[in-house]
Amino acid sequence: MDLDVITKYSALHAKPGGLILQYGTAGFRTKAEHLDHVMFRMGLLAVLRSKQTKSTIGVMVTASHNPEEDNGVKLVDPLGEMLAPSWEEHATCLANAEEQDMQRVLIGIIEKEAVNLQQDAFVVIGRDTRPSSEKLSHSVIDGVTILRGQFHDYGLLTTPQLHYMVYCRNTSGQYGKATIEGYYQKLSKAFVELTKQASCSGDEYRTLKVDCANGIGALKLREMEHYFSQGLSVHVFNDGTKGKLNHLCGADFVKSHQKPPEGMEMKSNERCCSFDGDADRIVYYYRDADGHFHLIDGDKIATLISSFLKELLLEIGENLNIGVVQTAYANGSSTRYLEEVMKVPVYCTKTGVKHLHHKAQEFDIGIYFEANGHGTVLFSKVAEMKIKQLAKELEDNKRKVAKMLENIIDLFNQAAGDAISDMLVTEAILALKGLTIQQWDALYTDLPNRQLKVKVADRQVINTTDAERQAVTPPGLQEAINGLVKKYRLSRAFVRPSGTEDVVRVYAEADSQESADSLAHEVSLAVFQLAGGVGERPQPGF
Ligand code: 16G
Ligand code: MG
Numbered sequence: 001m002d003l004d005v006i007t008k009y010s011a012l013h014a015k016p017g018g019l020i021l022q023y024g025t026a027g028f029r030t031k032a033e034h035l036d037h038v039m040f041r042m043g044l045l046a047v048l049r050s051k052q053t054k055s056t057i058g059v060m061v062t063a064s065h066n067p068e069e070d071n072g073v074k075l076v077d078p079l080g081e082m083l084a085p086s087w088e089e090h091a092t093c094l095a096n097a098e099e100q101d102m103q104r105v106l107i108g109i110i111e112k113e114a115v116n117l118q119q120d121a122f123v124v125i126g127r128d129t130r131p132s133s134e135k136l137s138h139s140v141i142d143g144v145t146i147l148r149g150q151f152h153d154y155g156l157l158t159t160p161q162l163h164y165m166v167y168c169r170n171t172s173g174q175y176g177k178a179t180i181e182g183y184y185q186k187l188s189k190a191f192v193e194l195t196k197q198a199s200c201s202g203d204e205y206r207t208l209k210v211d212c213a214n215g216i217g218a219l220k221l222r223e224m225e226h227y228f229s230q231g232l233s234v235h236v237f238n239d240g241t242k243g244k245l246n247h248l249c250g251a252d253f254v255k256s257h258q259k260p261p262e263g264m265e266m267k268s269n270e271r272c273c274s275f276d277g278d279a280d281r282i283v284y285y286y287r288d289a290d291g292h293f294h295l296i297d298g299d300k301i302a303t304l305i306s307s308f309l310k311e312l313l314l315e316i317g318e319n320l321n322i323g324v325v326q327t328a329y330a331n332g333s334s335t336r337y338l339e340e341v342m343k344v345p346v347y348c349t350k351t352g353v354k355h356l357h358h359k360a361q362e363f364d365i366g367i368y369f370e371a372n373g374h375g376t377v378l379f380s381k382v383a384e385m386k387i388k389q390l391a392k393e394l395e396d397n398k399r400k401v402a403k404m405l406e407n408i409i410d411l412f413n414q415a416a417g418d419a420i421s422d423m424l425v426t427e428a429i430l431a432l433k434g435l436t437i438q439q440w441d442a443l444y445t446d447l448p449n450r451q452l453k454v455k456v457a458d459r460q461v462i463n464t465t466d467a468e469r470q471a472v473t474p475p476g477l478q479e480a481i482n483g484l485v486k487k488y489r490l491s492r493a494f495v496r497p498s499g500t501e502d503v504v505r506v507y508a509e510a511d512s513q514e515s516a517d518s519l520a521h522e523v524s525l526a527v528f529q530l531a532g533g534v535g536e537r538p539q540p541g542f
Contacts, residue, residue: 003103006044009146010102013040013139017098023083023091025352025499027074029063032132035071038095039136042073043123043143044106045094049087050121050149052113053078057121058166059144060159061137062128065213065252065276066500068245071132073140080167080415082354086113121149124165124178126157128216128278129240154180158216158279160418167415175414180223188227190410191424195231197404198431206431207233209272210423211261213250214240217279217419224420232427237264251276251283251373251419256451258295260285271430271437275419281373282419284426286437294441299326299334301426302369303443305377306344308429309365309408315401316390320364320383325349325356328469328494329371332509337444348467352499353417374417377425379409404432447490449509450520457532459497459504468496480526488515493523504531 015037021028028038042059050057058076066072075083075091083091090109097105110117123144127133137153144151154165161183168178176186212218218239225234238249238261246253249261251274260266261274266287273284284296306324313320324338324346338346349355353374360366364383369375379387387409390402411428413421430440456462463473471478477495485491493508504527508520517540524538 006146013037020096023088027072029072032071036139039139040143041094043140044147046075046123047121047144047147047149048115051119052115056169057123058162059125059140060162061133062278064278065246071130076163076166078170080163123149123151126154126162158220160280160413160416163416184224184227190407191228192231194407194428195431209235211238211249211264211274213275213277214238214243214245215277217275246277250274251281255283255372279419280417282422283373296441298369298371298373298375299330302367306367307342312401312405316398322365323363325359325368327351327370331446333444333447350468376417377412378414447509448513448516450516452506452520452524453503454524454527455534456504457534461531462497464496469494474530477530484522488519493519495527
């Protein structure tokens with residue numbers, strides 16, 4: 001490897017002196033203009049990771065639900081998973097090395113990870129629709145090329161589609177074809193076969209309104225639409241032709257503001273959903289006859305899916321173990337419903353898909369969802385083989401049910417949470433069970449909740465344990481929270497440093513919205529006082 005050449009080219013993607021960035025929960029994210037050097041260097045790192053794993057590695061250029069001016073990048077590991085933690089550290093070191101230290105840092109990684117430089121490398125690249133994404137993806141390609149890696153640039157893709165491509169390529173096409181048509185065909189075929197079994201008598205033709213956050217989801221949904229139009233007709237809103245990406249729309253906006261997106265007409269009782277900017281999250285919602293808005297978040301999607309899977313398994317008498325994985329943000333009512341009514345085991349992990357994904361792999365069928373709408377279902381190889389066998393062996397009705405399960409396995413993107421895939425699964429289940437969105441919503445009632453942000457000098461002074469539900473530092477904070485929580489009924493609160501923004505996040509729930517709001521405010525004040533708040537003291541009211 002000619003390191004002098006790398007140094008020369010690196011200067012063309014020079015790092016602004018002193019800029020420090022962190023490979024966070026979902027890669028690097030900041031203003032697009034600060035990212036050119038990071039992209040180039042992630043191209044380099046992807047080649048090294050590819051050589052080390054002897055597999056295809058993915059690089060996705062996106063900042064998901066962040067504002068349009070931001071951008072970001074993350075690496076995708078061989079089975080479509082998030083980058084391994086030790087490599088996240090390398091990514092941070094490499095991104096922050098000043099120009100003159102680049103060679104040393106690169107050599108350090110190569111030695112530490114025993115990368116064989118003679119090994120071939122292959123990198124696949126995808127990007128979202130941000131104005132800055134195309135140029136930044138070329139900087140990734142520069143990095144890949146300089147280290148003599150081979151690459152395929154898929155251009156515009158949703159984040160889960162890139163995960164899918166990586167997974168397909170590293171399983172020699174067994175999982176599916178690593179092309180955009182391959183993705184559309186695999187999911188649509190499963191969806192159409194699954195919904196064929198729904199009794200359509202008297203059913204109106206199924207339609208769904210989809211807010212695409214003015215992002216990549218709109219493009220891809222339009223391309224895909226005719227593959228599944230037999231089973232579902234989608235009406236795309238916020239398709240990017242007028243509005244700004246993620247501005248007053250998209251899954252993150254709808255979930256955090258608990259209100260409908262701009263740019264979508266909602267009649268009462270119509271089924272609507274929102275994707276986020278890179279289409280890896282989905283939330284559903286509707287307006288009732290009185291005009292009230294009802295949000296159906298990731299927790300309720302997980303509940304619908306797990307109850308359906310449990311029913312199917314029961315019908316064929318198969319005893320595969322199911323586990324549901326959530327985070328501390330899961331609404332208390334959802335956890336209670338899953339455990340007490342549905343009798344499925346529920347586990348809590350730290351925020352961030354990699355933690356949930358990892359835990360979900362422990363089960364035959366691992367269902368994981370964050371309340372914000374990111375999630376999927378993982379089927380173990382054993383479960384998949386068993387179901388496939390049953391679909392051949394069983395008779396009549398049971399065989400039909402096993403076939404449905406087979407289609408469900410194909411319909412879930414097992415490489416990552418995927419708004420398109422989750423949407424199709426949800427639509428199929430609602431059709432098969434003949435459920436309206438109101439009936440689905442009525443499974444349980446969410447506890448009123450509130451999320452707030454607090455600015456502090458250094459958010460890392462907050463350390464947590466018990467899947468982020470308890471703060472161990474700064475001293476006195478958890479005791480203060482415990483004291484406040486006691487003042488309200490059915491209440492719960494926790495704080496954690498954000499992995500994507502320079503803030504501390506506060507979550508509170510209680511028996512009424514007033515109580516949840518007031519508890520969240522009081523906890524914010526405790527954070528401000530005990531964890532070094534900066535700027536104005538948190539004010540009550542939202
Ligand atoms: C990222 C995570 C998401 C998590 C969120 C939390 C991935 C792919 N995405 O968007 O899972 O919920 O960060 O953000 O892991 P926060 O740390 O700022 O609260
Ligand atoms: Mg996203």
